[in-house]
Amino acid sequence: MTTAETLADADETELIRLEREVARRHLDKFPYLAVVWAFANLAVWLSLWPLVFMGIVPLWLGFLVATLNVSLSYLPSHEAQHDIIAKPGSKLRWLNEAVGHLSLIPLVLPYRLARLTHLDHHKYANHPELDPDFSTHAKSPLHAIWKSILNRQPRANGGLNTYGDTAARHERFDILFEGILYQIAFYGILFALAWSGYAIEAALLWWLPRHIGLTYIQYYLSWAPHHPGDEQGRYRNTRGFRAVLGNIGSMGMQYHIIHHLHPRIPLYRTPKAYWDMKPILEARGCRIDNL
Amino acid sequence: MEKVIRSVFYIGPLIFGFGFLTPLIAQIIVAVGWTPPFGLSALATGLIVGGALGVIAQIRGRWV
Structure with a gap:
């Protein structure tokens, strides 16, 4: 399993490859x-x-x-x-x-x-x-x-x-x-x-x-x-956060960071994409406050 | 054309005050069964209050 620790030494090319691999699994869903x-x-x-x-x-x-x-x-x-x-x-x-x-x-x-x-x-x-x-x-x-x-x-x-x-x-x-x-x-x-x-x-x-x-x-x-x-910048202009009203109450915006990184991932797939991508986001130094 | 549109939007608060708030206030007065003072009708009261709010918003540039 990929974790932030195992990605600590990953270079830029590897991080891009892993991120795209995750994104691909959630793209082109109707x-x-x-x-x-x-x-x-x-x-x-x-x-x-x-x-x-x-x-x-x-x-x-x-x-x-x-x-x-x-x-x-x-x-x-x-x-x-x-x-x-x-x-x-x-x-x-x-x-x-x-x-x-x-x-x-x-x-x-x-x-x-x-x-x-x-x-x-x-x-x-x-x-x-x-x-x-x-x-x-x-x-x-x-x-x-x-x-x-x-x-x-x-x-x-x-x-x-x-x-x-x-x-x-x-x-x-x-x-x-x-x-x-x-x-x-x-x-x-x-x-x-x-x-x-x-x-x-x-x-x-x-x-x-x-x-x-x-x-x-x-x-x-x-x-x-x-x-x-x-x-x-791509990895710091938005964040993941825990909303007081939850993910539905915040209209899915807890995982907005996924949307900015891969805008063609449908809204309903962003939570799953986030959890799949979280170690990569952590390795990138993204803001994922309490999420 | 552009000048006309700009002018209309510039006096937006006045238009909103007289065009929407006036009938809105008048209809609220009727709905709650309130009798305006000085023998004013509901519509006249709506015109005074809605118009005044529109004028104030027009001068201040904001409603709140």
């Missing part, structure tokens, strides 16, 4: 869960609207379910952003793109913008100017939640605002325009619902769940796995 999750989550969220409007589901319950839906809407698209469902040119590519676009609707985040910025995040993780998620860096858990809220204020520069800057830096004004259209559509729908007598429903099925979901997503998908985020 993420059934992510596909079902994407469509089921969207279907539940969409069905809440008529069910609440007709009084079949009470609004308080609709609010709780909608908050869960919005919080769960990012990860299936994240699998699509890395072409995990289907690579470009393959038969099921349409499914990859459908999951990518549709799952993000409750979050009001255009897929192409999410993909562009997320790939930049991988490329420049923890770089103050080039990492689109750098503004989520914070000193403590409470500070991270507060920063997420502050980044959504009207004249804030961080958070999703940096996504627009990233699209502009890449001169992808088509993607930037798409982001603007999403915002106009979102607020247009909210205002129309509000002035039609459904303001409370609009607030509790979309507006507030989106704020709570964004905070949760930015906390567990961005802040926690990169904290303290003061180092760059």
Whole structure:
């Protein structure tokens, strides 16, 4: 069995070989869960609207379910952003793109913008100017939640605002325009619902769940796995950690280090890949706090 | 076009205050059965409170 001790004398070539060997065992697995999750989550969220409007589901319950839906809407698209469902040119590519676009609707985040910025995040993780998620860096858990809220204020520069800057830096004004259209559509729908007598429903099925979901997503998908985020480089720009809410409560982010090393390993395989790769990560000096 | 979009986004807090918070506050007042003071209607109260919050957020650049 490979342990950190037996790898102590392994050279760079050997470590790379072993790491790739482990990664290969977890790559190219079809993420059934992510596909079902994407469509089921969207279907539940969409069905809440008529069910609440007709009084079949009470609004308080609709609010709780909608908050869960919005919080769960990012990860299936994240699998699509890395072409995990289907690579470009393959038969099921349409499914990859459908999951990518549709799952993000409750979050009001255009897929192409999410993909562009997320790939930049991988490329420049923890770089103050080039990492689109750098503004989520914070000193403590409470500070991270507060920063997420502050980044959504009207004249804030961080958070999703940096996504627009990233699209502009890449001169992808088509993607930037798409982001603007999403915002106009979102607020247009909210205002129309509000002035039609459904303001409370609009607030509790979309507006507030989106704020709570964004905070949760930015906390567990961005802040926690990169904290303290003061180092760059393949083996030090993220970490393994033990989340208070566990692996499911943190949406699989305890093993985020595996995702950054091998982004095409599906989310559901990252725990197994982590335990297989742990001695190599230790030999590399990766941060695997309490995990 | 770009100027128009920038201007609309710049006054976002005002638009949100009048466009969303006004009806939201009015409908909450009706839902909880509260009677606004000075004989104000629920919508007028929503307009005053929602509009004021929007103006404050517009000036401060933040809601919180």
